[in-house]
Amino acid sequence: MLRTSDAELVERLRDGDEATFARLIDAYSAPLLRLAVTFVQSRSVAEEVVQETWMAVVAGIGRFEGRSSVKTWLFKILTNKAKTRALNERRTIPFSDFDLDDGGEPAVDPSRFLPASHPQWPGHWATAPQPWSMGPEGTALDRETLAVLKRALEDLPRAQRVVVALRDVHGWPAADVCAALELTEANQRVLLHRGRSRLRGVLERYFADAPTLPSPASGGGKVNDGPHV
Amino acid sequence: MTDDITTELACKELVEIITDYLEQTLPERDRIRFDAHILTCPPCREYVAEMQNTLRLTGRLTVESISPGARDELLRAFRRMKASSTGL
Numbered sequence: 297m298l299r300t301s302d303a304e305l306v307e308r309l310r311d312g313d314e315a316t317f318a319r320l321i322d323a324y325s326a327p328l329l330r331l332a333v334t335f336v337q338s339r340s341v342a343e344e345v346v347q348e349t350w351m352a353v354v355a356g357i358g359r360f361e362g363r364s365s366v367k368t369w370l371f372k373i374l375t376n377k378a379k380t381r382a383l384n385e386r387r388t389i390p391f392s393d394f395d396l397d398d399g400g401e402p403a404v405d406p407s408r409f410l411p412a413s414h415p416q417w418p419g420h421w422a423t424a425p426q427p428w429s430m431g432p433e434g435t436a437l438d439r440e441t442l443a444v445l446k447r448a449l450e451d452l453p454r455a456q457r458v459v460v461a462l463r464d465v466h467g468w469p470a471a472d473v474c475a476a477l478e479l480t481e482a483n484q485r486v487l488l489h490r491g492r493s494r495l496r497g498v499l500e501r502y503f504a505d506a507p508t509l510p511s512p513a514s515g516g517g518k519v520n521d522g523p524h525v
Numbered sequence: 526m527t528d529d530i531t532t533e534l535a536c537k538e539l540v541e542i543i544t545d546y547l548e549q550t551l552p553e554r555d556r557i558r559f560d561a562h563i564l565t566c567p568p569c570r571e572y573v574a575e576m577q578n579t580l581r582l583t584g585r586l587t588v589e590s591i592s593p594g595a596r597d598e599l600l601r602a603f604r605r606m607k608a609s610s611t612g613l
Contacts, residue, residue, distance in 0.1 A: 312607030314600060321599055326590040346591055350599045354606045402541070409537040419535025424568035425575055445579075446586050464583040470548065481550075489544035496579040 302366045309357045321350060324367070327468070328374050330461045331477075334454040335378035337385055345381055349374040364475070371476035403493035428503040441502065448498035456491030463488055534562040539569050543576055 308316040325346055332342035352373050360369060408423040431437030449457060449465075458477065462468045468476075474484050534555075539562055545551040546559050563570045 312603075312610070314603055314607075317603045318596075318600060321596055322590075325596075326588040329590060343591055343595065347595055347599070351602060354599070354602050358610075403543070404537075404540045406537070409535075412535075419537035420566075421536045421568045425571045427571060428575060428578065430578065441582065442585060445582050449583070449586065460583065464580055465586050465588060467584065485544055485548060485550065488548075489541075492544060492576065492579060492583075493540070495583060496575050499579055499582070500575065 303362060305366055306357065306360055306362065309353075317354075320353075320366075324370055325350075327462055327466050327476075328370065330466075331371065331374060331458055332378050334458055335375075335382045341381060341385075342378075345374065345378045348377050352377070365472075367472060368475045375478075401490060403489065404497070425500060426504060428499065430503070441499070444502045445495060445499060448495050452491050452494060456487050456494070459484060459487040460491035460495070464492070532558070534558045536562075536566065536569050536572075539563075539566075540572060543573065547576070547580075 305316060305320070309320075328346045328349060329342055332345040333339060336342050336345060349370065353370065356373075360366075364372070408421065410417050410420050410422045412418045414420070430441065449460060452460060459473060459479075462473045462476070463470065470481065470484055470488075473479065474481055477484070479487070539559065542551060542555060542559065546556065551559065563573055
């Protein structure tokens with residue numbers, strides 16, 4: 297199905313259908329930019345890389361052979377251009393070196409669980425997750441939550457950041473992310489898991505701290521004493 | 526860890542397989558253990574809910590794209606390409 301619509305898309309682009317090109321730009325510029333910023337120093341250079349990618353599409357649409365999807369093709373062009381830029385900036389961080397080797401960081405701080413040697417509840421929660429008090433959509437609390445989450449997303453290690461953004465912000469299916477980033481399904485899931493787990497952790501700390509926010513004195517070293525299970 | 530279906534899942538294990546669970550890539554017996562666990566463990570039910578809330582909130586983040594000026598420039602380039610390829 298995707299291939300058919302891709303063939304049609306390419307046909308229209310070759311026919312010079314500007315509306316189709318505009319739709320393509322609108323659909324993919326944001327995810328392309330999201331990937332580009334992981335390679336290069338600055339946002340403005342990332343924008344240039346995206347722009348160069350589109351110019352390459354304009355120049356190369358006649359040569360597109362349809363062996364991959366248009367989406368994969370676009371991301372491959374962008375990756376190549378971004379890598380060239382990164383090399384020029386002496387920032388050699390190819391995508392294949394994506395930081396999976398972080399020692400398998402746990403989703404939740406291990407000290408929040410009872411030890412494996414616990415006679416009754418090995419590996420169960422010692423400090424349980426506390427329910428979140430989220431504000432209704434559109435309220436100040438809600439906007440603040442989104443701002444906290446956005447910052448947390450930007451703070452993720454780059455591979456996690458791109459995968460979580462493409463999956464959860466842009467809503468791409470797993471297979472598309474794997475193809476565009478040349479990741480295996482398993483690695484894609486590991487990155488997604490670590491990224492999502494970190495974001496949940498940030499939100500948990502945010503919601504736990506939220507009621508005491510106005511007082512900076514009570515900010516540090518807060519211990520969350522949830523009930524034992 | 527995943528010996529058999531009757532081995533109870535520890536909460537510490539659940540938080541590591543939750544993404545596989547949500548992605549529906551968990552082997553069936555682990556999925557059954559997962560479902561059985563959250564049935565009887567309120568903190569893990571809360572954890573699953575928080576993970577789902579995290580995904581829902583992430584889906585509401587705004588997406589930054591290229592500037593309108595850059596977009597216009599691309600559309601002009603596309604028009605030029607069309608004009609030159611049709612010899613106009």
